[in-house]
Amino acid sequence: MSSDTAPLAALTFEHLSKTYPNQAQPALNNLNLSVPRGSRLGIIGRSGAGKSTLVRLISGLEQPESGRLLIDGENPAQLSAAQRRNRQARTGLVFQHFNLLLQRTVLGNVTLPLELQGVPRAERERRALALLDKVGLAPYAKRYPAQLSGGQKQRVGIARALVTNPTLLLADEATSALDPETSASILQLLTDLQRERDLTLVIVTHQMEVVRAATTHVAVLDSGHLVETGDTRQVIASPQHPVTRALLEAHRPAVTPGNGQMLRLVTLANLGAQTLSTLARLQASVVQAQAHPLGVDAWLLLPNTVSEAELGALSGAAAPALKLSPLAEVL
Amino acid sequence: MNWAEIYPLLWQSTLETFWMVLPSAIIAQILGMLLGVWLSVTAPGGLRPNPLVNRSLDAVVNIGRSLPFIILLVILIPVTRLIVHTSIGSTAATVPLTIAAIPFVARLVDGALRDVPQGVTEAARAMGATNSQIVRKVLLPEALPALVNSFTVMLISLIGYSAMAGAIGGGGLGDLAIRYGYQRFETEVMIATVLVLLLLVQGVQWLGDRAARTLDHR
Numbered sequence: 001m002s003s004d005t006a007p008l009a010a011l012t013f014e015h016l017s018k019t020y021p022n023q024a025q026p027a028l029n030n031l032n033l034s035v036p037r038g039s040r041l042g043i044i045g046r047s048g049a050g051k052s053t054l055v056r057l058i059s060g061l062e063q064p065e066s067g068r069l070l071i072d073g074e075n076p077a078q079l080s081a082a083q084r085r086n087r088q089a090r091t092g093l094v095f096q097h098f099n100l101l102l103q104r105t106v107l108g109n110v111t112l113p114l115e116l117q118g119v120p121r122a123e124r125e126r127r128a129l130a131l132l133d134k135v136g137l138a139p140y141a142k143r144y145p146a147q148l149s150g151g152q153k154q155r156v157g158i159a160r161a162l163v164t165n166p167t168l169l170l171a172d173e174a175t176s177a178l179d180p181e182t183s184a185s186i187l188q189l190l191t192d193l194q195r196e197r198d199l200t201l202v203i204v205t206h207q208m209e210v211v212r213a214a215t216t217h218v219a220v221l222d223s224g225h226l227v228e229t230g231d232t233r234q235v236i237a238s239p240q241h242p243v244t245r246a247l248l249e250a251h252r253p254a255v256t257p258g259n260g261q262m263l264r265l266v267t268l269a270n271l272g273a274q275t276l277s278t279l280a281r282l283q284a285s286v287v288q289a290q291a292h293p294l295g296v297d298a299w300l301l302l303p304n305t306v307s308e309a310e311l312g313a314l315s316g317a318a319a320p321a322l323k324l325s326p327l328a329e330v331l
Numbered sequence: 332m333n334w335a336e337i338y339p340l341l342w343q344s345t346l347e348t349f350w351m352v353l354p355s356a357i358i359a360q361i362l363g364m365l366l367g368v369w370l371s372v373t374a375p376g377g378l379r380p381n382p383l384v385n386r387s388l389d390a391v392v393n394i395g396r397s398l399p400f401i402i403l404l405v406i407l408i409p410v411t412r413l414i415v416h417t418s419i420g421s422t423a424a425t426v427p428l429t430i431a432a433i434p435f436v437a438r439l440v441d442g443a444l445r446d447v448p449q450g451v452t453e454a455a456r457a458m459g460a461t462n463s464q465i466v467r468k469v470l471l472p473e474a475l476p477a478l479v480n481s482f483t484v485m486l487i488s489l490i491g492y493s494a495m496a497g498a499i500g501g502g503g504l505g506d507l508a509i510r511y512g513y514q515r516f517e518t519e520v521m522i523a524t525v526l527v528l529l530l531l532v533q534g535v536q537w538l539g540d541r542a543a544r545t546l547d548h549r
Contacts, residue, residue: 088457089458
């Protein structure tokens with residue numbers, strides 16, 4: 001049954017539902033999605049949409065009520081307790097509130113997942129130090145989390161999540177507790193590591209900026225239902241569902257397009273001379289722009305005769321140098 | 332009485348107090364910690380919730396804590412005889428002292444473990460930690476400063492309880508104060524004893540606070 005999807009998908013949800021005891025509404029309702037390996041998927045929704053439940057299911061903290069969840073083609077429900085723990089160790093988790101152990105040093109926090117697996121001390125410290133170096137915190141190895149800033153704590157969290165060499169990295173509102181600048185650097189770190197290590201990165205967030213900045217694919221959740229999925233740029237360019245539009249337009253500038261004009265959000269590589277000349281050729285004006293690690297999000301006011309292809313070419317300049325596997329369509 | 336007469340008495344009694352309190356405190360801390368871990372693990376929302384076990388342990392702890400020490404001292408005489416083969420003297424007093432302190436420690440440890448944020452426990456569980464690993468590598472180390480504080484509070488309580496050990500010939504500072512200071516109207520002995528007790532309690536509190544602060548990295 002799983003053999004047809006297993007080779008490609010890092011994560012598969014099949015008719016996945018979850019209702020908590022004493023709750024009338026299901027937290028997740030018949031979720032179907034396949035996440036290709038090596039993709040960066042954003043799972044976005046408002047609070048109560050079912051994001052946390054999904055994270056808890058993937059991380060093994062909750063069991064599905066019906067349907068199934070496959071991680072690398074494996075159904076955790078069919079594994080033995082020891083195999084399931086092993087599976088959990090191979091899924092990296094990054095949390096909103098870091099969840100670091102305050103009585104352990106930075107190094108002690110990063111070595112913990114290996115310690116739990118019985119990896120010898122010298123080996124786990126070597127691996128942890130290599131990762132701390134990667135996230136730029138090697139000099140802080142002997143400090144305690146309380147001595148670090150929020151961004152530094154999250155870097156420790158990321159190093160800890162990766163120390164077991166997982167293939168799947170799950171970031172649950174990982175930047176929600178951080179200021180915009182720090183958020184941007186954490187998202188940059190996550191996307192860099194994703195490419196470098198060929199990870200499947202799942203970013204759970206309520207902020208469309210995060211999805212726009214760091215993901216290749218997006219899934220929109222609302223009241224436990226998956227309401228829209230697709231390529232991030234496409235979904236942003238032409239959102240189909242009202243919830244997606246609402247999430248997108250949280251930052252829409254208060255400008256009413258004139259006759260024959262349209263207001264569109266486009267991700268540009270930069271605002272350099274070449275981009276500006278292209279914008280001029282298209283008779284587009286930048287209404288509002290916000291820089292993020294992977295480019296500049298710009299709201300453009302432009303003639304509605306500009307084609308989707310031309311818009312796509314504009315965005316294309318900012319496309320990360322990553323070979324995308326297409327997001328398998330909703331099952 | 333002059334100082335030359337009081338001094339050896341004081342010294343002897345202080346040693347007796349130490350001999351009663353320290354072994355009791357150490358054994359009670361170990362056993363109380365086990366009971367406290369068991370309480371918090373079986374609590375609703377714990378690592379392995381078990382309402383029946385939890386409620387039973389809770390009842391045992393409450394009964395243990397509500398019995399006045401002087402009564403415990405008497406009703407435990409058969410148990411004491413069984414364990415240390417005597418029911419009088421300082422050594423005999425360690426048994427009721429230990430048993431009185433266990434539920435006390437258990438309650439404090441239970442509270443200390445519950446104060447470890449759930450997110451941290453869940454993070455460990457999501458890393459594939461077993462319940463036993465979560466207790467040993469997450470809950471107890473994260474609660475260490477609180478555990479040290481609970482040890483200090485318990486030690487001071489035991490110094491107080493040990494004053495009653497005179498009832499079974501346990502000796503110690505409290506007994507000295509009663510026998511000389513109260514029954515023989517030797518006010519100097521009473522004052523000297525109270526001063527030593529005061530210093531002892533202050534010293535224990537100071538050391539405990541210092542240790543907890545050094546160990547606290549939060």
